Amino acid sequence: MILVERSAHVAAPVEVVWDVVQRAEQLPAWLAGVRAAEVLSGEGFGRRQLVQAGRGSAHEAEVIAYQEPTLIGWRERAKGAGARAEARTEIYVQLTPDEEDGGTVVRLIVVRWPAGPVKAALLRLGLRRVGADLEDSLARLTDLAAVG
Numbered sequence: 001m002i003l004v005e006r007s008a009h010v011a012a013p014v015e016v017v018w019d020v021v022q023r024a025e026q027l028p029a030w031l032a033g034v035r036a037a038e039v040l041s042g043e044g045f046g047r048r049q050l051v052q053a054g055r056g057s058a059h060e061a062e063v064i065a066y067q068e069p070t071l072i073g074w075r076e077r078a079k080g081a082g083a084r085a086e087a088r089t090e091i092y093v094q095l096t097p098d099e100e101d102g103g104t105v106v107r108l109i110v111v112r113w114p115a116g117p118v119k120a121a122l123l124r125l126g127l128r129r130v131g132a133d134l135e136d137s138l139a140r141l142t143d144l145a146a147v148g
Contacts, residue, residue: 002114004127006134007107012145014097014104018069020144021093021106024049030141031091032133044068051076059089070095073109087115106141108134 010017020026024047027037033054040048045066051059065073073092092109110130
């Protein structure tokens with residue numbers, strides 16, 4: 001298992017940030033590496049969605065954590081030819097209201113279970129990139145939530 005997390009303060013109320021992060025169609029606007037996303041079925045806990053990465057891969061995802069308005073998490077599994085069933089990624093977005101200024105502390109967490117030791121070694125080599133993507137995502141989310 002490989003875990004990477006980053007957090008940032010967003011100068012917007014938790015309800016505004018929640019409105020952005022819980023909508024699948026908003027993922028490309030703020031989550032680095034996502035080209036498109038759509039809901040396949042359901043809503044809230046158990047919702048199924050398709051997430052297309054910028055590099056062309058598609059992942060079917062299921063919402064596995066949903067606590068409005070503070071937590072959403074989904075599990076992705078690679079889809080398509082050559083996809084390894086045992087490889088999976090979980091992404092969590094945790095929101096904490098900042099009582100002092102009315103803003104929100106956003107914590108992004110990525111947990112990956114690579115498909116075998118070679119993939120694990122490659123993922124470890126790319127940890128800086130994953131961290132940089134999370135920082136980029138937080139900056140984009142900050143801008144998007146500030147607009148309202």
